[in-house]
Amino acid sequence: MKNHAHRIAGFCLGPAQQVHIQVVEETGSTNADLLARVGSLQSPVLLIAERQTAGRGRAGRTWLSAPGASLTFSLAWKFALPLQSMVGLPLAVGVALAEALAELGVGVRLKWPNDVLHEGGKLAGILIETAGVDGDTQSCWAVIGIGINLMLDPEMAAQIGRPVAHVPQLTERDRDELMAALLNALAQAAVLFERQGFGAFAERWNGLHAYAGQPVFILDQGKVLHEGAAIGVDGSGRFLLDTSAGRTAVMAGDVSLRVREA
Incomplete structure (x- = not known):
């Protein structure tokens, strides 16, 4: 796992180079793991799990995944912003994710507030959880959890019970390089969001809107x-x-x- 973390770091550019990368074989939830650690973190951390046994989505839903069939990861990032300023972050992350996938040849659209769609089905989900910083009301941590379906067998699709999508062509890419491309986009988005808020992303989000006028x-x-x-x-x-x-x-x-x- 350390070798994967080292290789991912080698593909990182710009603000992503400050992120400490960890890869584990299995965990319950990468979001829960990082939330439990934010009080002791000194810099951004990316936690990638080959398999999650208790992955979560919005409104308490379960995120189902299988080894090698998805990308499941969370990024803990400290923002010099008060908690109430984080409202638009899930949408900004959606823009970053969609644009990164487009660079990889995967056309996607965005469904408000935090789903990434491919050919009408849900390809990726975003769950962001925040935590305050003791004694500092002008800063907070955000744990940005993302799950992306790469391969989806019919049995798991039936378990999910709603339209889903997958992108098996991405499994042909170097997995570490793919992860670094996503991290590069997310880190750049985090920096821009801290400086300019969601306003810097609104036009880009609307350009990716799946249901405009419907x-x-x-x-x-x-x-x-x-x-x-x-x-x-x-x-x-x-x-x-x-x-x-x-x-x-x-x-x-x-x-x-x-x-x-x-």
């Missing part, structure tokens, strides 16, 4: 909160839709977006 529902625990035409996001990461009552801006929280079937 009729959608915004759900909260299965209850429809809003219904209208999807517009995109504003400079703070709120989702905009045109409803019968006019334009509405929705914060992420634990709400979900669904496309209205024709």
Whole structure:
């Protein structure tokens, strides 16, 4: 595992070079592991697991993965920003991930607030958890968890129970070089987000929006909160839709977006 970490570091550029990289064979959750350590971290850390046994998604969902069939990793990054300024970070990470995958030849679109889609199915998920810094209200840690489906067998697809996608062509690439390309994009995005906030990413996100102009529902625990035409996001990461009552801006929280079937 140390050899993989060393090789990944060798492909890193710019701000990614300050990240300490660790690779483990198996763990419960890379996010949980890093969250438990943020009080003692001195610099950014990337934790990659060949297999997660208790991977998590938004709203307490389970992220299923199999050895070699996915990339599952978390990046702990300290921001010189108060916790309330982190609202748009999941969307900024989505932009970075989508653009990095495009450079690797994988065309993707973004679904608000934090899904990466490929050919209509979910290819990757993002879970960001934050932690304050003792005695410093102007700084916080973000643990950015990402899972990407590389290969997906029919049995696991059936377990997931919703449209999913995979990109088996990426398994033909050097896995360490692939991981470094993603880390380079994420580290650059983290630096830009700290300096300029989500406003620096809003136009890029809207250019990748999967459902622009389409009729959608915004759900909260299965209850429809809003219904209208999807517009995109504003400079703070709120989702905009045109409803019968006019334009509405929705914060992420634990709400979900669904496309209205024709």
